[in-house]
Amino acid sequence: MATERWKHSNTTVYNIGFHLIWCSKYRRNVLENEIEARLKELLQDKADKIGISIEKMEIMPDHVHLFVKANPTMSPHWIVQQLKAYTSRILRQEFSEMRTRLPTLWTRSYYCESVGHISEATVKKYIEEQKNK
Template structure:
């Protein structure tokens, strides 16, 4: 089975490591809140066609390793994940919204994202192999 996925006009493997935190990095992501956040992330990622490879919700931050189709931008995905999970968490756990420091925002403003790519040496070998393969086929 190939690690690449296919769309109608693209073959892709776009994996990202994304990290974000609750507002003020409060340590609230435990128990039922943690379960709700995990369920929301899985559900909303799936709706956008993303595949979660790893998800780790810790007390004060979330790690997500996810394959994202090229038609979905990371900023759109994060807007959906952070926005919709906040709405669901605040609706389910109303006592969080009563705290004056939230201001109707569960998550801090930013996030960290890093691409998880293939090994550069492996790509160089592949390109070199393709060059040699084309030369052989041309003869």
């Protein structure tokens, strides 16, 4: 997880963060125990592959909270699409009970909010505190 505020490319200096949330199909409590642990590994793996940084992650039994940083050429829609497709495919292969309980792992919808530097700490604290609710 990165801590540097500014990122650089050949022509750009940027600091773009997104708070992303998406739910399991029918809000079923399937993201627990070993599935939760494996989901965290898969999200980090895919984030590394596509070049985004997961600053904060919290997996709830029926939804996912992420705070990610990306470069200006990546749309939030594309990021969510990449993460959801990759994790759904692998989790459903590895955990057969997911194939029998749900027609698909994720809902088609998601929540996205852009996050500036001022509210970054607030979003991280909010995500951290989700487990305690």
